[in-house]
Amino acid sequence: MYLNGDTAFLVWMVPDPGSLALVLGMVGRSDANGNGRCCSDKAELEQGVDGCSIFDDGADKRVIGVDEGLGGAYTNAVEKVQPVASLLESLLDVEDQGTVLIGHHSQIPNFGTLWDWMTVEMKCLLAEVTAAFDVAGRCHQDAVVFERLYLTPQVSNGRRLQVSPSRWWSDRGCTVWFTGLSGAGKTSIAFELEAYLIQHGIPAYGLDGDNMRTGLNKDLGFSKQDREENIRRVAEVAKLFADAGQICLCSFVSPFAEDRELARRIHRDNDLPFFEVFVDCPLLICEQRDTKGLYQKARQGTIKGFTGIDQPYEKPEHPDLVVKTIDSTIEESMLHVVEMLQENGIVPLVEDDYDKVLELFVPKNRLAAANEEAATLPKLNMNFLDLQWLQKKKQ
Ligand SMILES: Nc1ncnc2c1ncn2[C@@H]1O[C@H](COP(=O)(O)OS(=O)(=O)O)[C@@H](OP(=O)(O)O)[C@H]1O
Ligand SMILES: Nc1ncnc2c1ncn2[C@@H]1O[C@H](COP(=O)(O)OP(=O)(O)O)[C@@H](O)[C@H]1O
Structure with missing residues (x-):
């Protein structure tokens, strides 16, 4: 594998006319300003990754780029980013640690606008790509871009709610x-x-x-x-x-x-x-x-x-x-x-x-009320063991 501590990983956003392309690349630390080389498809990307030197332009610049041609509506972009993210993840060994650089093509006049436009999912994916390598962040070109990536929550509360063990979790903090x-x-x-x-x-x-x-x-x-x-x-x-x-x-x-x-x-x-x-x-x-x-x-x-x-x-x-x-x-x-x-x-x-805790025993604060209610209900004699079985049945 070609990545090591001296190698940087570059997430590079570039615009296509009328659409957006995402370039994910790796560049030598000494050249964080390199121009991204873009492959036209995934096959070319894989080829490029395997034979990284193909992209070595001789100036200590090793760029593996992909122009995923995100094409058309920006909102489709997530689907395009996902395979690239997975691909890169699968290509990198755990011990390969580089520096994550987030850069953008100079043609993008205002990355802030782009960031605001990006969906939460896109931001998450970008974050996942970078986080996957357990790398220390270092800034390239635009500190704001980098900071934004990390300062903006990567998991929305809505997302968290989906995996939450409790319905009451997440949106009621x-x-x-x-x-x-x-x-x-x-x-x-x-x-x-x-x-x-x-x-x-x-x-x-x-x-x-x-x-x-x-x-x-x-x-x-x-x-x-x-x-x-x-x-x-x-x-x-x-x-x-x-x-x-x-x-x-x-x-x-x-x-x-x-x-x-x-x-x-x-x-x-x-x-x-x-x-x-x-x-x-x-x-x-x-x-x-x-x-x-x-x-x-x-x-x-x-x-x-x-x-x-x-x-x-x-x-x-x-x-x-x-x-x-x-x-x-x-x-x-x-x-x-x-x-x-x-x-x-x-x-x-x-x-x-409530998300009920499967507990038949009445909490202290409701004991008086429960006893009052119980006095009005039909009675059945139960011992402690019966009660435990009832609890088990409920679960
Ligand atoms: N000088 C002085 N004044 C007030 N309290 C004192 C002081 N020195 C120690 N303690 C004990 O520390 C607890 C207060 O800490 P806090 O972090 O709540 O104080 S503060 O909010 O920063 O004012 C407070 O705990 P509580 O009794 O739980 O309120 C005190 O037991
Ligand atoms: N209604 C009440 N609410 C809270 N504490 C009470 C109350 N009635 C009596 N206490 C007693 O007052 C003391 C409060 O201590 P503590 O909770 O440590 O206060 P603080 O954190 O404000 O210093 C405890 O001994 C507690 O048992």
Whole structure:
């Protein structure tokens, strides 16, 4: 095989009059600007690939090109790209690693326009071709082109939905942002909600100080600037989770309104739903709870800059939801959030709409209602084993 670490792989778009041709080629690293040589058909391409030197013009330029003559309507292009992609994949050994270069013929006045025009499938295919080689990207001619290829999602949510194990996956990604004093109940509610959602087949993932401040954000403390950066990074991560179809549950004190606004903006700019939930609990109660013993330390002055003690907490002025956590159970508080998600079409309203987890045991939060209903129904004595068989039968 002729490819090695010094060889580049070039995906080259060239226009035909009235149509589009895709040139996929490999060029020596030293000559990334080579003019693509085009074969007229697949046979010629294969011949060219086998005898690569045919295309060696003597200037350290090894181009294997194919003019697939995508011809006619641009929308047919995918079918034409597919065989080329497969062909190249089959021709390249796994250990052949080159640099992926995305270039375009100078005749294309504006690749951006072309990119906008390309269907998602075409972009995916282009990405597949390049990703197939596990290569590091390097830019040729037009950095924007290359960046665009990688920055644009390669799998649309629609596509993801098709292979999703759950109907509720993919198109309902969002972020629920819990803000409130330490000890207010953010984490307890988020954990309860995560369990509830997972039980209903809805993918959810919780981010909090424990998993963010010990890893990605372990360089950050609690100064105003560090908190701002903490929230910014968390919001960026949450955005990705939401984009991947998860319900991302973020529990952060996030005491400053402008930081929370930034988190919202990061989501809004990406068309992802963002819900700010103010977990409202008076400082006095939080201090009494003192779940981690930190208030005491803050009062003693061992910890400086503790929110609510010697740093401010700016209450949200227009949160999407306020959940008060005194005089209510964690479960009740959690169900308020579920209601909000139902109202916003994130969580289905009717039980039947769920992708049912094949589980006959009633979840804790529905136990009281189920018992009430059960009291009105005909009775049949069953032991635990009978129940297990019934479960098995259901599956
Ligand atoms: N100075 C100070 N102020 C507030 N909180 C403090 C501080 N130092 C440590 N802790 C503990 O860290 C948790 C807050 O981290 P966050 O990442 O949520 O903070 S922030 O959003 O960046 O403000 C918070 O956890 P929770 O109790 O879960 O909210 C505290 O236990
Ligand atoms: N309705 C409620 N919602 C959430 N937590 C509650 C509620 N009622 C009491 N609590 C208690 O308050 C404490 C909240 O702690 P935690 O969830 O760690 O708060 P935070 O993450 O905001 O610091 C827990 O001990 C929890 O059991």
